[in-house]
Amino acid sequence: DPALVEEGAKVFRKCQACHQVGPDAQNRVGPELNGLIGRTVAGVDGFSYSGAMQSAGEDGVIWTEEHLAEFLANPRETYQGTKMSFAGLRSEDEIAAVTAYIQSESPE
Ligand code: HEM
Numbered sequence: 001d002p003a004l005v006e007e008g009a010k011v012f013r014k015c016q017a018c019h020q021v022g023p024d025a026q027n028r029v030g031p032e033l034n035g036l037i038g039r040t041v042a043g044v045d046g047f048s049y050s051g052a053m054q055s056a057g058e059d060g061v062i063w064t065e066e067h068l069a070e071f072l073a074n075p076r077e078t079y080q081g082t083k084m085s086f087a088g089l090r091s092e093d094e095i096a097a098v099t100a101y102i103q104s105e106s107p108e
Helices: 002-012 051-058 065-073 092-105
Strands: none
Touching: 002 092, 065 092
């Protein structure tokens, strides 16, 4: 849905200080987000995650749309001890939009 992706680009401004997505994406304060949906939690090689995310990844937890929505609504509650200093997104619409944007920007 192109309108949702466009809305998501605006929402992603809140993430851009720390995250990149796209063909040239690098790890910065946070890990790159290419192909996020379907990735194992804490799955980017070379990024130093919190213990909370690291152990979820070791348990095989996957970033589904549902898990991502839960996390983005309240990062610090979903992963207690997370290194992500971000209060979260207020609305389900913003979460759906930013998720669509991340998927659309990810290389095939
Ligand atoms: C981790 C998304 C905003 C810093 C993550 C992860 C996701 C994510 C999905 C886990 C990635 C993985 O498992 O590989 C987002 C989105 C944001 C946002 C969509 C905006 C809505 C921010 C901001 C910062 C930040 C503003 C910095 C102030 C981090 C850090 C981690 C992380 C440091 C690693 C967390 C840990 O190891 O516990 N983010 N993020 N993020 N993010 Fe964000």
